[in-house]
Amino acid sequence: MTTANQPAAYRNDFLKEVEANVEEGHMVKMCMQCGVCAGSCPLGSHWEHSPQKIFMMIRAGKREEVLTSDAMWMCTSCYNCIARCPRKLPITHIMHGLANYAHRLGLAPKGQPTRDFAVMFWNNLTKTGRVNELKLTLGHYFKDGIGAGIKKGLEMKGVGLGLLKAKRLNPMEILGGHKLQDLAGFHAIVAKAREIEDRRRGLSS
Amino acid sequence: MTGNIATNRTVLVVGGGISGMTAALEAAECGKEVILVEKLPTLGGRTARLYRYFPKMCHPTCGLEINLRRIKGNRKVQVLTMTEVVAVQGRRGDYRVSLRIAPRHVNENCTACGDCAKAVDAEIPDPFEYGLKTTKAAYLPHAMAYPQRYVLDPSIIGTADAEKAQAACKVGAIDVAMAEETVDINVGAVIWATGWKPYDAEKIQPYGYGRFKNVITSLEFERLADPAGPTGGKLLRPSDGKEARNIAFIQCAGSRDENHLRHCSRICCMASLKQTQYVREACPDGSGKSTIYYIDIRAIDRFEDFYQNVQKDPSVSFVKSKVARIAEGEDGNLVLHGVNTEGYHRYAADHDLVVLAVGMEPEAKGIRLPEDIVTDSSGFIEGSKDEGMFGAGAAASPLDVNRATQSATAAALRAIQVIHKTAATETAA
């Protein structure tokens, strides 16, 4: 059984740690290493560890290698693997669960673009309770500096103007944007959720 | 007719494949009265359509012939073909069973001369060849058919072809007016030997069966390899009739898969290992290559020897991988995509023919069985709660012929015990 504040106790048994802390982690042991997910992933040739490999590494106790892998961050949620897995593993969910766990432990690869964007998205969303698409887009464009941002902005000008015309993009959002009425309540909910999750995982926030 | 012969001391065997024939014979040779019903026009079941048997690579006709001879020589077995069970009522030792007998339109006078087939023009997809070729609509199901009697396909009844067949028959065997019959019989025990059917390969979408001509099933491959089959034993691929030289076998096609069949069909690993030897035999110059894509090879107990011999065969290679998907090339060749899990190598492998080792599901799945019957999570028949009905052979579990006959013998023994108990209580009363 898992008890709070003792993650170290599980470290020599990484499968148990994953089962306790990762979304759908209890399904990892159902994998029979058939390889269908690895062969079905459209991005499979671009990363080192296919889901199948990750699941074997978990069982082999390769904690460090799994949690620092960029594989989970490359998953685009196409659901090809889930549709084909003969054991019905919720592979996509496990991959995202692992990414989240690695991030919370601070082990996820630094500068990994998907991770950076995910952090940006989360911060953007939790600030007002609403996604501010304009700020999110600008933040994304300018993440590599002013010059790169301007270049990207010009490249995407046509799309931006089209969105404006179709009233899908509000330039006034730059001034703060729409938000939830009970913002304080929302922040309290998010904080509470994190507290519960961390307690379950034995982490300190 | 049968109604007056069958009593509650009779054993009913449903299904006339190798298991049904075995169960019927074992019970009859112990002195019991047996009725053997088969829904098709001939006995023999699925095994009659195999080219060779593992593990000894002998021809199925041999075993079939022995069993048919035993049946012909035993007056205690009454065979009813084209007959299905419609309903079962009652309980152990005293069942009432309704049988429906479809019209064959050919009576006992038939000498199997084949004159009717010559007279008829219409052709139908040959059921024995899984539709890989056509046959005349007046046909003998196959060379070893029992009874050796022709059948008129229902599609020609009422057409000029039926008249022609009738006119051509010199012994007056053709009866176009023959009608469906329903017969009620009384029996003491029932053995369900209804066998298996291949899993519908079209449902395995990424493999393209039904869309790509050169993706075929292992059952169709048995017919291609058979010199008496549609291609005269040449491994001709369906798209262009070219001889296949570089053949892929995909294991667990539909088996061990929560999206399809949950169970391991148990015989398909051995079937593919066997079929690699057909490839070898069809290409005496050594140009034939077989590649088996597998999750793990399940060659149980003494079959391990067979597996090891195939492993030594340089024409056969093994790739540990469940193929992710198949794409079709312009020339009808197929490209298999996946990852070899021994070393995690990604492949895109070209083959000119793909054989899907399709899973076995119980034939009885989907048909309405008596309420008392207990089946497992895949639909295989375990038996009835009152212990008067039993599953045998591939109806009870995915089994090879050897194990199917063992299971049939066991079912016969149980049925005999039921009959003995019935007799004992009746004498006591």
Ligand SMILES: Cc1cc2nc3c(=O)[nH]c(=O)nc-3n(C[C@H](O)[C@H](O)[C@H](O)COP(=O)(O)OP(=O)(O)OC[C@H]3O[C@@H](n4cnc5c(N)ncnc54)[C@H](O)[C@@H]3O)c2cc1C
């Ligand atoms: C590709 C392939 C290759 C194989 N090769 C081999 C091999 O080399 N060696 C080996 O040992 N095994 C082999 N097998 C397995 C073999 O086919 C089975 O073990 C065998 O068919 C089992 O016989 P059975 O009598 O139980 O079932 P079946 O052969 O299926 O016979 C059942 C009979 O019951 C009849 N029936 C069904 N429903 C009803 C009904 N409702 N009423 C009346 N009759 C009914 C059917 O028409 C059929 O005649 C192979 C299987 C596959 C898929």
Ligand code: SF4
């Ligand atoms: S498809 Fe499913 S069973 Fe197969 S390797 Fe991937 S996770 Fe495991």
Ligand code: SF4
């Ligand atoms: S016998 Fe082999 S091919 Fe058939 S389901 Fe089992 S493992 Fe798969």
